[in-house]
Amino acid sequence: MNRFALFPLALLSAVTPSAGETTVIRNATVLTVTKGTFQGSILIRDGKIVEAGEKVLVPDGARVIDAGGQFVMPGIIDCHSHIAADSINEGAVAVSSMVGIEDVINPDDPDIYRALAGGVTTANILHGSANPIGGKCQVMKMRWGKDAQGLIFEGAPPGIKFALGENVKRSGSPGNGFGASPGLRYPASRMGVEDVIRQALTEARAYQKEWRDYQAKLDRHEQAIPPRRDLRLEPLVEVLEGKRYVHAHCYRADEILMLLHVADDFGFKIRTLQHVLEGYKVAGEIAAHGTGASTFSDWWAYKAEAFDAIPYNAAIMVRKGVLVSLNSDSAELMRHLNTEAAKAMKYGGLNETEALSLVTINPAKQLGIENRVGSIEPGKDADLTIFDKHPLSNYAKVEKVFIDGDLYFDREKDLEERPGKDARKKALIDKEKVQEKKNRKKPEPTEDKKSEEPGGAQ
């Protein structure tokens, strides 16, 4: 592990007694996204960006990474992903707000590492789109190698998935992956979707009142036992109180407006519209509501409601004042979100910074974590991606990825380690073959009967 190579810290620790790692990335083209682009260096200490500028003093003992000819940008943020979880959809119920990704984080999912290799450092892992009100989301950092808790983006505001349209109404969709045909569940129409959401939020209001009444009784020193906890309604109360962000899967303009009206009626904001392929038709209304939009660059036509899409969607919404991000919704697309962003320059004429914002600071804002990540600024987490070429070029490859100042992906190291990994695997295969041979040489007299033995206990 030479990435944590020891260096003489004596002098440094005299200055900053509790100093941990200090790293300087220098000679790079630094794309800060919020503070312009320059040729210079970034100083990282204790996992945070301390300084970024054309001239940065290298402290004694600092690890120096020479990024000459390379490009550093903030770690990419994906506002919509389904990796790193052992389950995604809880589909038989129309409201599945009692379930959450946090309970099923899978830190062993190799897609985490692959996302890193595409420069992604943070992703919002959402419940699927099987229900009008889905499960709770989890914002994660791609800290490959850490356990489930280690992946959680600590302090990120909680979120929940809502979904509209075809996936949730499921009319005429027997065996579409959402269960066998008898599993057609209410709602069966777009009207029903609205009803389900209104009904659930109305129940949540009543539930909220139940607890307020209980609290009032306690305040009056009256005897009372607390109401039954309803894990399905608790997150919806948080939605009503603005404490939990709604990320709503949607396509069509009419249902987008429907959802914004519902939110207005219940007095909360939809944090982001996800996919939102017809967002360009109602961009003004989305902006007026203060809602973010997280869309695809040019992925559509995979179902009827996703046909009326254009590649200018992101740019039009940006120009109309919507906070826009581009997301992946796919473990594959997740690996090249930088080029997805670049498409918004060709279609819609965004400038470089605007394009990069779509996959950095904008999704950070949508997830409420912009004070921590999304740009290269002193005080922010040292979540950085180094590309060998300009990240908006489709020839660009990720060289290194840092999260909290730690190196989580290093292309060179990865290539170096491959033969060793192959050898370790081959050793295991060979070991097993030797064992098999040994077993075959001296067969157990009872071997043949074994399969007829009554099954064991469990």
Next chain:
Amino acid sequence: MKNVIAMLLAAASLTYAQAPGPIALRGARVVTVSGPILEKGTVLLRNGLIEAVGENVNLPKDAWIIDAQGVTVYPGLIDALSTVGLPETPPQPTTPRTETPATPRFGAQDLPVPVEQGPEFRPFTTTWVRAADLLNPADRRIEETRSAGFSSVVAFPSTGIFAGEGAFLNLSGEKQGRMVVTSPAGQYVTLASHGFGTYPGSLMGVIAYIRQVSCDADHYKLELQSYATHPVGQKRPNYDRAVEGLLESPRLLLPADDAKQLDRMIRFAAELKRPAVLYGGHQAYKIADLVAKSGVPLLVNLKWPEKSKDADPDQEESFRTLELRDRAASSPAALEKAGARFAFYSGGTAAKDVRKALKRAVDAGLTEAAAVRALTLSAAEIYGVADRVGSIEPGKIANLVVVKGSLFDEKAQIRYVFVDGVKYEPVPEAPPSGDREGRAAPGGVQ
């Protein structure tokens, strides 16, 4: 005619089983587990209990003395998670209510009613089913298991999310009531999802459901307490058998096989604030320290992962799969080293192959002392019955296994298994089929 013989044999074995006065095993190597090993020890059994153990034991005149030189006496082995003694078809859990309604609507045949989600909705839940009430002493697996050295199993109903309450059983196989050492021993929980068409249909749904039932149990307790104090003028709480079953279970058994599941379930148990025992543990070698630190006991499945016999030889397997197969059996050694609490269960290993499986764990670094302990006293401790079983101490239940040689020598023959002081001799391996009557198992007399 055959039947008559069978009956005679059965009767013989019954009288034989009931008769014993004091029995002394003399001159044996005694692995007490709770104390030091006695190289030339004597164990005296009377009335189903261990009366004395030591190097110099005064034997009563009427004692039946078994010269036990050259054999080793261990506490009877305990299979810490099993279904032995329970009917093959367990009671069906309540099915979730997504079925066709009685009156079809809109002329459709198969429109379902929406799944209910209220406090009465308890899918795949039979918390109230008790293994102790379901015992079938005629289960032929009792004899097979006992013949492999087990005096006890902890048997659980196994179907559903909350499958039911287990019982710590002695494999005496005669009368149901005599078999039960303690009940309920715990609530068996699975995380099996039941498909997309029902709630809960996903892993996170099952976890959320368990969490809700646990919350409901806490609330139910409050309601009952409140009502008991002031019944007059108060609304009567609804009786909830699902929650009753959970509340009377002294511990939850939660599944956790790989490292992430172990981590997940250790956290979940802490969140639920209920005593828990994990089962599975094949990847415990990876996070044994965390298991130790949590204090949550782990039942390790002795059915080590193996390459499927039908596996396509050309199919490339992942490094992880290969590594798991290579290292699973080193989990007990890692747990021992870390100081974790663990016991074993056969998990589908045929009873006669348990020692082979155990040997793999020993070959991978588990000490023999820890292996014996995991199969005896540790299991008893985990289920809160260590004052009665699990070691060879005066006053404890006379559950012993007597081996010619060492338990860890695969070829060493098991001579006797004592259960509640009754001596059983292992039956030769069952013939593949037929000829059942010939095997007058003690279980057959019922």
